[in-house]
Amino acid sequence: DSGVTQTPKHLITATGQRVTLRCSPRSGDLSVYWYQQSLDQGLQFLIQYYNGEERAKGNILERFSAQQFPDLHSELNLSSLELGDSALYFCASSVGPGENSPLHFGNGTRLTVT
């Protein structure tokens, strides 16, 4: 058990809808990362937060947004969903913002858009 909790485990929704994925980092970790895993693109980095502030942005679509709250949990909001957004979304956390802090991954949220 990595200590990173993601909810829900599965989500099925229709095109055009909006969903929110939630992540609770490991106790003591200040940095949260969101990744999207799909068969064709592999694991793509979306966005990173450190102690409530956005730190790095990857291939995140404008329809997607995220935030990290004062209690350090994070939410990833996906709107105007398309079929191509179906994927496994992982949250990871680490103690610090830099590369010397190993990432600990949650078990992911599987999103299916129909």
Added chain:
Amino acid sequence: GNSVTQMEGPVTLSEEAFLTINCTYTATGYPSLFWYVQYPGEGLQLLLKATKADDKGSNKGFEATYRKETTSFHLEKGSVQVSDSAVYFCALSDRMNYGGSQGNLIFGKGTKLSVKP
């Protein structure tokens, strides 16, 4: 931009066989290199890492050496077990535009390993 290329799978081996999974990278500067493993239904777990050239990372019988001259970080294990069946990801640490380190990783596409008894 920075990228990681790893051998495509799936790789199927018999128990006790020797394992090599190739990984090469393209990066500016000197990133840290990682191998992560993903067991079915789970998130990724750090297997090993190396932070500078010629470093050897090792864990649970797996090892990989950071080769700057060949920009490679191949994963090896001398004798695989059925419990090693998983997807293995090679990754490197990304760098901010101004050269500072950051925590997010760039992953290869993963190599699925199946070990038969």
